Amino acid sequence: MDVTRCLLQCLVLAGVCMGTEWLLEDTPMAADADLMARALWAEQLSLSLLPAYSLAPDPTPDPSQCTPLLHEFANISATLSNCLVSMARPVRLCQHCYKEYAQLKATMSKIGNPIQNSTVSCSTILLRSDRVQVIVTLNDFFDDLWSDSKCQNCLQNNSSGISNNTSKFMDAFDSLIQCFNNTMREPPISTEQGNFSRVCQNCNDSYRHLNNLYNEFEHTNALCIDLEDIMNSTRKLWSKTFNCTLPCTDTVPVIAVSAFILFLPVVFYLSSFLHSEQKKRKLILPKRFKSSASVANIQDKSN
Template sequence: MWKVLIFCLFIKLINGNYSDPIYPVLNPCLAILNRLSDMASAFLNCAVSRARPFKLCEGCVDNFARLQDLIRLLDITYSDVDKAITCKRFLESYDTIQIVAQLISFVQNIWISSYCDNCITNYKDTNGTIDYSLTNHTVKFIQKKLNFDFCLFNATGRMVPLIPIDLNVTLNTNVCTVCLATYNDINDFFLQVARDNKNGVCMDIVDTMNYTRLLWSKIYECKRHDPDYMAIIGISFFIPTIVCVFYVTALFKEKRLPPHSTTAAIVGARRWLWSNPNE
């Protein structure tokens, strides 16, 4: 009987599903690698799907935050019981192509080049839930964008599409008048944000502002009534230039006049006085 039990146990071990989570992982670094692969794929899928309109920063912060946690685990998790080799070293030391390192660099470069940290901060994984905060200027920009969209809706009776390129509208000059204040408000605020963040503005905000300007100037053909700064600059440059040219010309002509001798003038006057007028 006991032989039958041993045989059944042997068959169970052979056919066992060792991919099941209840079985221990021999190397924790490989477990992190598998998870890193899944999260990197999820982030890239999210980034591509939010390329137009560009909403990568706020839309993909969950995937990026979880990916960052895994990257940090590579430095604090060891592949051996003696804790001599970290998982980062274990995964990168014997890989001449450096797939893991290049993958991490590629993902982080997408986040950094999008200046996402300028609009989203304090992102962290808390018990499986990603918490994050929007910067103050991001919150204000979103509110001003909502005000502008609400104004367009009141003036046209239509919702503003996410991508207004293919929007077929009937020109409504009322929009340009009624919504001018809200448009100037969001546009001026964006310019101020750009001045305050010289290192770069969050691409979520930049892309939203680009579409807003496209909607305003191309779709509704509205013009912002700004002062003609080029004319002012031109006049400011033209008038001093004319003055300088006039001064240089006058100075040049003065130098070319023949010098007059005071003595010769006196002698000439005397000759004229004593000369015979009948001659």
């Protein structure tokens, strides 16, 4: 809108100046002084109507004030990268790297906020001064990784600590691992039930509790990559390493529903067969009706 207004003003003023120039050519020399004064007035008016931002350069911050923020971002991004890689296996990055991530976001806020005793920020120098935009690219990378890991689900609302659900899940996991370690120190036993070891007996309740917590958090969207990785590794350990099985309590309903579904085609074909037989019976004519019909045909032939 401002650009359009500026262009219109320039066109009007150009017309005024051109009209003044035409008058200078067509008037006698006595009126030259008055016309020159009008031309000078038109020039001063055109300059006064131009926007202020076109007459002065954009304010830029002092680079020496932005250098400390650049070093701060470099140090905290290196610390965060080291934490993320260190906690990649087993995955514990949400629980151990949230402080470094919060510091990174605080540094980005400092870069975007105005400098002290000034109205400009360091974002023009640090964030938008080149085509590559290294700081912006690194910040977007950390944001995408944090979002894909769903770390916010395992933290408090202000990301100042671990949530209560995460602490409860980790306590249940520690109890299960302690049960595994204590039971493995005991001598193995063999039972008539096949692959039902002492670990499966002693740690069954702890495993059920951990599995129930995971299912509960899954329905309430309270899971992050840390808890998902813990549950996946625990289930592999329970089923493959210890060869334990968790009995399914819904076996009877599943069998009943499956049997009902398998029995539906039998019911369908049986009902179709009975329905077709009933129609055939309705199409059979009685003998009395046949005899009367034959008599009528004989009479027609005789006539």
